Amino acid sequence: MSLLFKEGQIGNLKLKNRIVMPPMCMYASDNSGELKIFHKGHYLARAIGGVGFIIVEATAIEPRGRISANDLGLWDDSLIDAHKKLNEQMHSFGAKTAIQIAHAGRKCTVEDETPIAPSAIAFSDNKPFKMPKAATIEDIKNIKELFVKTALRAKTADYDAIELHAAHGYLLCEFLSALSNKRDDIYGGSLENRCRLTLEIAKELKEKVDLPLIVRISADEWMNEGWNINDSIYLSKELEKIGVDSIHVSSGGNQEKPNKPLELKPMYQSDLAKEIKKEVNIPVIAVGLITTAEQGEKLLEEKYCDFVAYGRELLRSPNFVFIAANEFNQKELIIPSYSRAF
Template identity: 90%
Template sequence: MSLLFTEGQIGNLKLKNRIVMPPMCMYSSDNSGELKTFHKGHYLARAIGGIGLIIFEATAIEPRGRISSNDLGLWDDSLIEAHKILNEQIHSFGAKTAIQLAHAGRKCNVEDETPIAPSAIAFSDNKPFKMPKAATLEDIKNIKELFVNAALRAKEADYDAIELHGAHGYFLCEFLSPLSNLRDDIYGGSLENRCRLLLEAAKEIKEKVDLPLIVRISADEWMNEGWNIEDSIYLSKELEKVGVDSIHVSSGGNQEKPNKPIELKPMYQADFAKEIKEEVNIPVIAVGLITTAQEGEKLLEEKYCDFVAYGRELLRSPNFAFLAANEFNKKELINSSYMRAF
C-alpha cells in the first residue's frame, strides 16, 4: 500500500492524497495582478493530473507587495471572480486549492514602488533591488489588515485553504531574522519580538477567516549568525498555539550570499521538516528537490512529514501523480482519458 495515495487532512480539509503542488512564481500576469490564460491552463492541468492539494503561487496583498510587475494579486475585489471560476473547474477534478498570500517586502522589484521592510536594509546592492523604507507601527498594522482582507477574498473565491508566506526573505520572513530586522520596538530584538508579526498575522486570519491556514517558513536562512532550525521549532510551536493548521518547511532566501554550506541534493530540506514534525502536533509539508514517488514514500514512511510537495517535478510532469500511481500498481487512480498511456 502506498502512503502517498492515502487520504490526508489539514484542519478540516480532507485531501484525496498526500501529493502537494507547492507555490511557484510563474511571473505570467501583468500590472493588473489578474489571472491569465496561462494560469488557468497551468493549474487546471495539475488538477486533471491527480494532485491532492494545489497551492497557488505567491499572490500579493498590495501592489507594493509584488516581487515583480508580473505577479498575481488579490488586493482588490475585482480580482475575485476569475479565481472563483478557476477554483470551480479545479474542484470538479477532485483537487483542493490553497493560495499563498504574500508581501515581497524588501525584495519588491516593481518599478515606481518603494519597498518596505522591518529595517532600512537592502537585500542587495545590485539592481533591481532598492533601499526599502523601514516600516512604522502604523505600516505594520495596515499590512496585517491587508493580509486579512486578502484572506477574506480568498474565502470568497472558494479556496479551500490559505497559505501565509513567511519564507524566502519576503516581508514576514524579514522580521524573523536578526540580520534583516534591527528594530528596537516590540517587533525587533528578542526571538519572541521578531516572531510577533507573523504570529499576529496568523492569529488574525484564523479569527476572521474560516479556512485552514498553512504557514510556509524558511527553517534556516543558511547564515551562521542568522535564523536557524532551533528558532523555527520555537516559531512552529507558537504558530500551532494560535491555531495554524500546518507548517510548510522550506529554507533560505533571506540573504543574497549565504555563508553556511548548502548541498543541493534530493530531499535536502527534509531533515528540517522532520525536526519540526517531532515537535508539533499539526501536519508538516516537506519540500525541496523531491522528484520521485519513492522519495515521497520514504519521507512519509519514515515520518519526515505528512505531505510531500513536488515543485520542479510538477513543472516537468503535470501527470506525475499518474506515473506514481502506475508505479505503485494503483492504476484505478489514473484518469480514464490517460489510461492508454500506462
Template identity: 85%
Template sequence: MSLLFQEAKIGNMTLKNRIVMPPMCMYSSDNSGELKTFHKGHYLARAIGGVGFIIFEATAIEPKGRISANDLGLWHDSLIKAHKKLNKKIHSFGAKTAIQIAHAGRKCTVEDETPIAPSAIAFSENKPFKMPKAVTLEDIKNIKELFVKAALRAKKADFDAIELHAAHGYLLCEFLSPLSNNRDDIYGGSLENRCRLVLEIAKELKEKVDLPLLVRISADEWMNEGWNISDSIYLSKELEKLGVDAIHVSSGGNQEKTDKTPKIEPLYQSDWAKQIKKEIKIPVIAVGLITTAKEGEKLLEEKYCDFVAYGRELLRSPNFAFYAASEFKEKDKIILSYQRAFI
C-alpha cells in the same frame, strides 16, 4: 496502498492524496495582478493530473507587495471572480486549493514602487533591488489588515485553504531574522519580538477567516548568526498554539550571500521538516527537489513529513501523480481518460 495515495487532512480539509503542488512564482501576470490564460491552463492541468492539493503561487496583498510586476495579486475585489471560476474547474477534478498570500518586502523589484521592510537594510546593492523604507507601527497595522482582507477575498473565491508566506526572505521572513530586522520596538530584538508579526497575522487569520491556515517558513536562512532550526521549532510551536493547521518547511532566501549554503540536491530540506515534525502535532509539508514517487514514499514512511510537495517535478510533468500511481500499481488512481497510457 502507498502512503502517498492515502487520504489525509489539514484542519477540516480532506485531501485525496498527499501529493502537493507548492507555490511557485510564474511571473505571467501583468500590472493588473490578474489571472491570465496561462494560469488557468497551468493550475487546471495539475488538477487533471491527479495532484491532491494545489497551492497557488505567491499572490500579493498590495501592489508594492509584489516580487515583480508580473506577479498575481489579490488586493482588490475585482480579482475574486476569475479565481472563483478557476477553483470551480479545479474542484471538479477532486483537487483542493490554497492561495499563498504574500508581501515581497525588501525583495520587491517593481520599478515604480518603494520597497518596505522591518529595517532599512537592502537585500542587495545591485539592481533591480532598492533600499527599502523601514515600516512604522502604523504601517504594520495596515499590513495586518491587508493580509486579512486578501484572505477574505480568497475565501470568497472558493479557495479551500490559505497559506501565509513567511519564507524565502520576503516581508514576514525579514521580520523573523536578526540579520534583516534591527528594530528596537516590540517587533524587533528578541526572538519573541521578531516572531510577533507573523503570530499576530496568523491569529487574526484564524479568528476572521474560516479556512484552514498553513504557514510557509524558511527553517534556516543559511547564515551562522541568522534564523535557524531552533528558532523555527519555537515559531512552529507558537503557530500550533494559535490553531494554525500545517507548517510548510522550506529554507533560505533571506540573504544574497550565505555562510552555509547546503548542497542543493534531492531531499536537501527534509531533515529540517523532520525536526519540526518531531516537535508539533499538526501536519508538516516537506519540499525541496523531491522528484520521485519513491522519495516521497520514503519521507512519509520515515515520518519526515505528512505531505510531499513536488515543485520542479510538477513543472516538468503535470501527470506526475499518474506515473506514481502506475509505479505503485494503483491504476484506479489514474483517471479513465488517461489509463491506456499507463498500462
C-alpha cells in the same frame, strides 16, 4: 497501498492524497495582478493530473507587495471572480486548493514601487533591488489588515485553505531574522519580538477567516548567526498554539550570499521538516528537490512529514501523480482518458 495515495487532512480539509503542488511564482501576469489564460491552464492541468492539494503561487496583498510586476495579486475585489472560476474548475477534478498570500517586503523589484521592510536594509546593492523604507507601526497595522482582507477575498473565491508566506526572504521572513530586522520596538530584538508580526497575522487569520491556515517558513536562512532550525521550532510551536493547521517547511532566500555550507541535493530540506515534525502535532509539508514517487514514499514512511510537495517535478510532468500510481500498481487512480498511456 502507497502512503502517497492515502487520504490526508489539514484542519478540517480532507485531501484525496498526500501530493502537494507548492506555490511557485510563474511571473506570468502583468501590472494588473490578474490571472491570465496561462494560469488557468497551468493549474487546471495539475488538477486533471490528480494532485490532491494545489497551492496557488505567491499572490500579493498590495501592489508594493509584489516580487515583480508580473506577480498575481488579490488586493482588490475586482480580482476575485477569476479565482472563483479557476477554483470551480480545479474542484471539478477532485483537487483541493489554497492560495499563498504574500508581501515581498525588501525583495519587491517593481519599478514604480518603494519597498517596505522591517529595517532600511537592502537585500542587495545590485539592481533591480532598492533600498526599502523601514516600516512604521502604522505601516505594520495596515499590512496586518491587508493580509486579512486578502484572505477574506480568497475565501469568497472558494479557496479551501490559506497559506501565509513567511519564507524565502519576503516581508514576514525579514521580520523573523535578526540579520534583516534591526528594530528596537516590539517587533524587533528578541526572538519573541521578531516572531510577533507573523504570529499576530496568523492569529487574526484564524479568528477572522474560517479556513484552514498553513504557514510557510524558511526553517534555516543558511547564515552563521542567522535564523535557524531552533528558531523555527519555537515559531512552529507558537503557531500551533494559536491554531495554525500546518507548517510548510522550506529554507533560505533571506540573504543574497548564504555563508553556511549547503548542498543542493535531492530532499535537502527534508531533515528540517523532520525536526519540526518531532516538535508539533499538526501536519508538516516537506518540499525541496523531491522528484520521485519513491522519495515521497520514503519521507512519509520514515515520518519526515505528513505531505510531500513536488515543485519542479510538477512543472516537468503535470501527470506525475499518474506516473506514481503506475509505479505503485494503483492504476485505478489514473483517469480513463489517460489510462492507455500506462
